[in-house]
Amino acid sequence: MSRLARPAARLATGSRVAGRRLAARLTAWVARGRRADLAGWRAALGCWLRVAALCLGLYLLWRLVRAIPDLMWLLSAAWLAIAWRAGKTTAAETPAEAPDGPDVEAVRTLLLEAMGDADAVHLKTVLAHLQEQGHGKGWTVGDLRARLEALGIPVHLKVKAPGSKSPTRGVRRSDLGPSPVVAEETSTAPSTAA
Incomplete structure (x- = not known):
């Protein structure tokens, strides 16, 4: 095992965990847009508006990165920091990631x-x-x-x-x-x- 394998595995695991957490939070946020006091398509209108807001936000981020490509360095560094922290907490919670590994x-x-x-x-x-x-x-x-x-x-x-x-x-x-x-x-x- 090379010297960089353990940090790379931590980043990969942390990135996977952070991606799942982000997806779960966004899904929960969209789901909270559903109104219980209405029925039919009107009840789901809030969810659709939130999905549209997410799509608009992603489009604006894409346009911003296209206009300022150096912004991608900042976004990459932020994601690496998030993944590194998520990988540390996952490794601390998991006995399966001990140096010897599970049987x-x-x-x-x-x-x-x-x-x-x-x-x-x-x-x-x-x-x-x-x-x-x-x-x-x-x-x-x-x-x-x-x-x-x-x-x-x-x-x-x-x-x-x-x-x-x-x-x-x-x-x-x-x-x-x-x-x-x-x-x-x-x-x-x-x-x-x-």
């Missing part, structure tokens, strides 16, 4: 446990399972996805799990390899037969 086999076992007899499991189900056991407090599905991908466990965009109405992000059993219990049984089966 991949323990994560595989947890995923297989959450999966049960099914061929796939949604990330929201895994997150609920984790939080029932007292882990991953404050994590979102996106945080869990980032950690799984960092461990080399593929997360698919559309996974259909039993009991779900629509496909969403999840993990498939075929990507995890054979279950440790099945692997033990197959390794001991030939020796008992001999």
Whole structure:
């Protein structure tokens, strides 16, 4: 691991977290524009006005950057500072980002446990399972996805799990390899037969 890998990973993680936080705040701000005292399109008019205000703000920012290209340096520096701070808080909250890192086999076992007899499991189900056991407090599905991908466990965009109405992000059993219990049984089966 190079000397710059850890700061680069912190910036990447922080940028992802800061982007999600910004998107969540903007989404919540737009959603607060809906009026409960009205019905139909009039109730959603406030949301549409807020979306229009966001689009106008982005357009004005784009025009400003086009007029003053050096402003991009300031915006980039501000985003780097935000990402650096968000990466620090994420690393402090996450025991999975310890220098040794999490045990991949323990994560595989947890995923297989959450999966049960099914061929796939949604990330929201895994997150609920984790939080029932007292882990991953404050994590979102996106945080869990980032950690799984960092461990080399593929997360698919559309996974259909039993009991779900629509496909969403999840993990498939075929990507995890054979279950440790099945692997033990197959390794001991030939020796008992001999």
